[in-house]
Amino acid sequence: MSKVCPFVPTRDMVTSVAFYRALGFAVVHQDHTVAIMDHEGATILIQPHYVEDWASNWMAQLRVDDLDDWWKRTDGLSATYPSIMLKPPAMQPWGIRVGFLSDPAGVLWHVLEG
Structure with a gap:
């Protein structure tokens, strides 16, 4: 079995780790160089490096079992x-x-069922 575990940029490790924890990711390991986070087998590595052009063009897709149920995790996040940015689930072209x-660093996520 192969897995892709992307490095995700951050402006602030504490803020990014808290954000991903609010979405249901668990911290597997954290030190000053990386935070390894897992969501039901989907692993990301948050690194304390930030380049605006890279972060604002970085995208990832997260597939979940129940999109509507998962999306409830975003309630209150923008406060x-x-x-x-949050755009609720909708059918795409x-x-x-x-x-x-x-x-918080501008990384765009596409969340869908499947």
């Missing part, structure tokens, strides 16, 4: 993290229902 959100 805590005012810089994030390519025929898949997707919710979009950005993290």
Whole structure:
């Protein structure tokens, strides 16, 4: 079995770790160089490096079992993290229902069922 475990940029490790924990990711390991986080087998590595052009063009897709149930985790997030973007799940022109959100560093996530 192969897995892709992408490195995710951050402006602030504490803020990013808290954000991903609010979305249901668990901290597997954290030190000053990396935070390894897991969401039901989907692993990301948050690194304390930030380049605006890279972060604002970095995208990832998270597939979940129940999109509507998972999306409830975003309730109240914009009050805590005012810089994030949230677009609730909607059918896209390519025929898949997707919710979009950005993290505090500007990383764009596509969240869908499947």
